[in-house]
Amino acid sequence: MNTLDLADVDAAVRGVVDPELGGLTIGDLGLVFTVDEGPSGGVVVTLLPTFLGCPALALIASDVVTAATNAGAPTCLVTWSPDPRWSPERISSFGITHLGSIGIAVATQSAPDPACPACGGGLLQPISPVGSTACRSVAWCGGCRSVIDVLGSDRSCHAHV
């Protein structure tokens, strides 16, 4: 057995694709908190859920175990941690662009009112506090008349976590 290369495992874990967001990785989404070597030589991964009731948690954890063991980890233990709380600030700039390309705007504390990602300029008007999942609200762009999901506004996931 080769010695464990934690950097390889870390990259593999961050490269796991989120099952619901059209190709975005959990690394870009900011779900990966720590990837460490455990006491018995295996890998311990701590992930942060966007919200605790997310139905994809089991699937993501199982994909992370597969990715970590494929990258050389002898074993991999995944824990979902509610602390620190996941927030949209954790999404990478690539992630924000990718989400915009599938019609999802990202609201952060420093930019709570994002512009419409479909036309780039329109003002988003809130329509519904929850959308197809509890971590997103639904808004309408009066500019290009598109329906937009807003991830991470105070109206949605923050209230649920």
Next chain:
Amino acid sequence: MMAAFDAFVQGGGIVEPGDDMPESYRLEVFRFIEMHANSELFGGLCERHWVSRAPGLHRKLAFLAKTQDEIGHAHLLYMVAADLGVKTRATMLDDLVAGRTRFHNVFHYKTQTWADQIVIAFLVDAAALTTQQAVLKECSYGPYRRVLRRIVAEEGFHMRHGEEMLLTLADGTDRQRALFQDALDRWWESVVHFFGPPTKPDDALLRWKIKSATNEELRDRFVQKFVPLLQNYRFTIPDPELRRDQNGRWVLGPIDWTALGATQRNVGPDSAARVAQSKAAWDDTEWVRAALHVDQDRTDLAAVVG
């Protein structure tokens, strides 16, 4: 004007809500999206009944989330449909719960066992995904295409969940395997029907690139993928005339369209009960809408939400 419009969409042009469009195009796009929205809503209502009956907390959570997804998809689609100005969202919902408009054939049958629900969660979702991916690729109506991108990403997740449930039964006891085979025997024809009867050569949806593949092409894509997959799990496809042609492609036996015709007239085996359930769900949630409608005095929003 019509010839110029045809050339525009056939050349890959995208139509936006503010653009000039022939009234017949507006109506065709509207009907297509309304039918999709209705079917998402009925999918959610159907799945809802399995939240309490699903085995185990993990499955219950998944069904709860899936129900929310389907209702959420319907919500997005009704907004896109309402913006076309043919009917308001309220009218679309009134028509649906009164049984005046159509929804997908698979929701006209009773789900009798847990395995029936797995057929829906796996095979019907796979069939829906096959058609949605084809629309997404080339659809000429911009807002629908943008919304579909999100819907398709989430439906892909549902299908993985459906496959995981199927695998549990496929790897299970003889009784579990028999349960799925029984469901497959009863549902296969409806799944084959899901893609619709053969597309007519002058089909307006194809000409205007609202759809980019014929019903037969979509059915064939599904058959080539899922016949071998189900056989690989050692299940039997209930079609005595199923065969492979000289190129090794799967060919279904003749399809009897009688049952599909009944569902299209809302007189399928369980149509009346399903419509009544949707009406009850709609009436029971009136108080929620009443509470939310406080916000709707903003005229631009009222135009959308109806």
